[in-house]
Amino acid sequence: MTSTSIAIPDQFQIKELVNQNTYLVGGALIPWRGKTSEVYSTISSTKDYKPTLLGTIPTLGKKEAINALDAAVSAYNKGQGLWPTMKVVDRIACMEKFVEQMKTKREEVVKLLMWEIGKNLPDSEKEFDRTVEYIYDTIEDYKQMDRDSAKFEKNSGVNAHIRRGPLGVVLCLGPYNYPLNETFALLIPALIMGNTVIFKPAKHGVLLISPLLEAFQNSFPKGAVNIIYGRGRAVAAPIMQTGKIDVLALIGNSKSANALQNQHPKSNRLRLVLGLEAKNPAIVLPDADLDLAIDECIAGATSFNGQRCTALKILYVHENIVEEFNKRFSEKVDALKFGNPWEDGAKLTPLPEPDKPLYIQKLIDDATENGAKVINTKGGETTENYIFPAVLYPVTKDMRVFQEEQFGPVIPIVPFSDIEEPLDDMAESNYGQQVSLFGKDVKTLAPLIDTLVNLVCRVNLNSSCQRGPDVYPFTGRKDSAVATLSVHDALRSFSIRTFVASKDNDYNNAILKDLMDSRASNFVSTDYIL
Ligand code: G3H
DSSP, rough: OOOOOOHHHHHHHSSSEEEOOOEEETTTTEEEEEEEEEEEEEEEESSSOEEEEEEEOOOOOOOHHHHHHHHHHHGGGTTSHHHHHHHHHHHHHHHHHHHHHHHHHHHHHHHHHHHHHHOHHHHHHHHHHHHHHHHHHHHHHHHHHHHHHOOOEETTTTEEEEEEEEEEEEEEEEEESTTTTHHHHHHHHHHEEEEEEEEEOOSSSSGGGGGGGGHHHHOOOOOSSEOOOEEEEHHHHHHHHTTOSEEEEEEEEEHHHHHHHHHHHHHTTOEEEEOOOOEEEEEEEETTTTHHHHHHHHHHGGGGGOOOOOOOOOOEETTTTTTHHHHHHHHHHHHBOOOOOTTTTTBOOOOOOOOOHHHHHHHHHHHHHHTTTOOTTTTOOEEEEOOEEEEEEEOOOOOOHHOOOOSSSSEEEEEEHHHHHHHHHHHHEEEEEEEEEEEHHHHHHHHHHHHHTTTTEEETTSSOOOSTTTTSOOOOOETESSOOOOOHHHHHTTEEEEEEEEEESSHHHHHHHHHHTTTTOSSSSSOOOO
């Protein structure tokens, strides 16, 4: 493998640095003249390898973080704020204003996605488009939710008007692998339900938020959304320590989630919406269609270099077919093209974390020292910003690559003779997100499906694991998630059922009628949103 060519198409060249010198708090883009941090891409712009400087972000500290928290708390204003009490139809109008402006920033955001996290062009475009679609779907779902609750019900002599209300102040942190999509999959439902939000972009994939700052500023009431920059330790921890956060919404690592949770002094107040690690296995049964299984395992294990929580991170292949599987699988891995994100057909692209190649190399070394072999020719070939996926076989439980979520380009294969072996491993695992099951005979598949659905939250039949389509529930057992995300479920996760009840008598009913006729309350309303 050679380093990627340096011919960068004109439209993707970095001609100007993105120097983010403001942050959004209380509706104002506050100028920052203090310390800044440089943002680099691991992609080189010169012939001799050198990381490319993309721009700078403010290095905010505790003072600015607490100011952002105060802005969110005061926008919530003990439930009296403009945003949490606003009519649903008006909150939707703000979100529509935002998404219309967001769409005009596609080119800039896609370009930064490629440079900041090395995601290839088609996938970067998909991330942007999928996010826009997610916002529209969220709006439609919220309308339906509102229509369904635009009514009274009566039980045992009590009238009730039940809706979903916001939880309060949300601290929102997203991951580097989907810095736009996954972050917005938290931020957008949190906001639209009437919560106020403090959002800190991921370490990698931070500048791509810059083109959207003005849209955030001019679409929502002041303080409804606050965007800050800096290290989690310096800004997120002090916010949590105040005990004023009602929801921690985080997609990323369980260590960071636990550390932040533990800072909060009132654990019952704190709701959690978390998407964490996974070690999704593929199980390839002896009667599987090998061509199909291999293609799906390649996509599952290597797309975005395995840096997806849903990636296939361990392959269990039945011993009767493992030799053939390994041969054909390794050839196909070696045929994958490595290149810069804008290069045609580049499936493998530079890794955004400078220390990732070394970490992956250590996993390979540990596995080979313990009896595995790298069975593909290019496996482990290294450049300054990449390490070619090594297919490791046979992998055993004592190896680090079996135990750790590699989140990068290395593919462990474990042979099995008895199906109880992968099932036992899954039951013992700390993770429980998804599985891919390859096979045909329903007599074998049926009992397996019945067991696997109790170990994970999605069984992908003859298909690789994935989050989408985003209308389906995305969650996990054990250390893999807390709460469920999907277009609909996210609206539920960021809200709580709350209602107005009154005894059914003439006195109360006259007041209820007056409330509805006068349209004086934004909550008590039977208006039907078209
Ligand atoms: O990092 C985890 C993502 O939720 C995976 O989403 O399956 O659409 O790549 P995806």
